[in-house]
């Protein structure tokens with residue numbers, strides 16, 4: 302019998318387990334993979350402030366530190382943004398194989414039991430509690446819990462069985478392909494983003510340096526707009542940009558770009574991170590929000606145990622917390638994403654040209670938006686509802 306069972310030892314699950322356990326709850330964290338953190342389905346970029354909110358920075362899991370981002374429009378016009386302005390994915394490039402394990406270790410140190418190679422199968426409701434069926438090393442067994450936290454990623458089985466989320470449509474998910482490449486010759490002080498319908502329909506390509514010679518090189522595309530799988534665009538991108546190096550790893554994965562869901566809870570159950578479609582609809586970045594959501598889920602689990610009430614009503618406090626933190630940004634960026642998807646390459650080039658070369662490093666986001674609108678007055682109408690929010 303547990304207070305809390307957490308499914309999935311990614312950033313959301315380990316953070317939830319840590320917070321619940323350090324508040325004295327009896328916690329079980331399960332992970333279906335043999336090793337936490339591998340394979341890495343991530344470009345590993347995250348801003349410094351979003352990490353510092355929840356963990357003490359440890360150099361062991363920082364592969365690289367960058368000062369900003371370089372963004373390229375389809376005709377390769379360059380825009381340079383400072384790290385503070387570039388969003389939740391720019392600042393550090395992590396070593397997630399080590400980072401994810403570090404977080405799981407923090408959960409264990411706080412008192413959570415951690416089982417790897419253990420898969421969540423299903424749950425049933427009995428007398429206000431949940432019986433959770435798990436498969437561990439081929440054997441099925443059942444545990445009892447008051448609260449189940451689904452932090453089981455984009456295809457969350459917990460979320461679907463609970464009826465909180467539905468399968469995503471082809472325009473609500475980015476399909477990604479990524480190589481880890483070595484022997485590269487690049488400036489490791491920046492992360493690089495490339496836009497354009499030919500490069501990445503409905504998404505973008507990226508190069509996130511992990512040091513002077515290696516980088517995550519990837520592409521995310523929207524299946525509703527792409528005619529070919531993401532790997533096709535990745536190989537074409539590498540050829541176009543002339544990246545020379547050796548591929549030592551390949552991963553494919555998906556990121557939800559849904560926006561904000563109405564609720565991430567029902568009786569006894571909360572969803573956190575990609576399971577609740579918490580990743581950013583423009584960048585696809587999800588580490589920052591996964592950590593925040595996990596933190597809040599752990600806190601609310603404690604409140605529920607204290608109140609001996611595991612109803613949807615009390616768990617709604619979790620919805621309030623994550624929505625106050627990043628719900629508005631999910632909503633706004635979903636609208637922005639929809640507007641960007643309608644822009645053709647020519648417009649993107651024009652926008653980039655109007656601010657390229659300006660010293661954006663010292664400008665606020667608002668100042669940049671004003672520059673864009675000054676050079677492209679039609680944008681004022683396009684973006685008016687987003688600007689006055």
Ligand SMILES: Cc1cc2nc3c(=O)[nH]c(=O)nc-3n(C[C@H](O)[C@H](O)[C@H](O)COP(=O)(O)OP(=O)(O)OC[C@H]3O[C@@H](n4cnc5c(N)ncnc54)[C@H](O)[C@@H]3O)c2cc1C
Nearest residue numbers: 309311312313333344345346421454554574575586587588
């Ligand atoms: C190619 C790619 C590049 C990306 N790049 C970035 C980036 O640069 N920056 C950024 O912020 N985000 C990035 N993301 C998104 C980021 O990886 C996710 O948003 C983040 O990992 C979400 O964390 P999470 O804890 O919610 O889920 P996950 O990290 O997906 O963890 C879920 C865990 O649940 C486990 N699990 C699933 N089902 C079960 C089950 N039935 N039983 C037990 N365990 C289960 C999984 O094995 C997994 O370990 C990228 C994603 C992709 C695919």
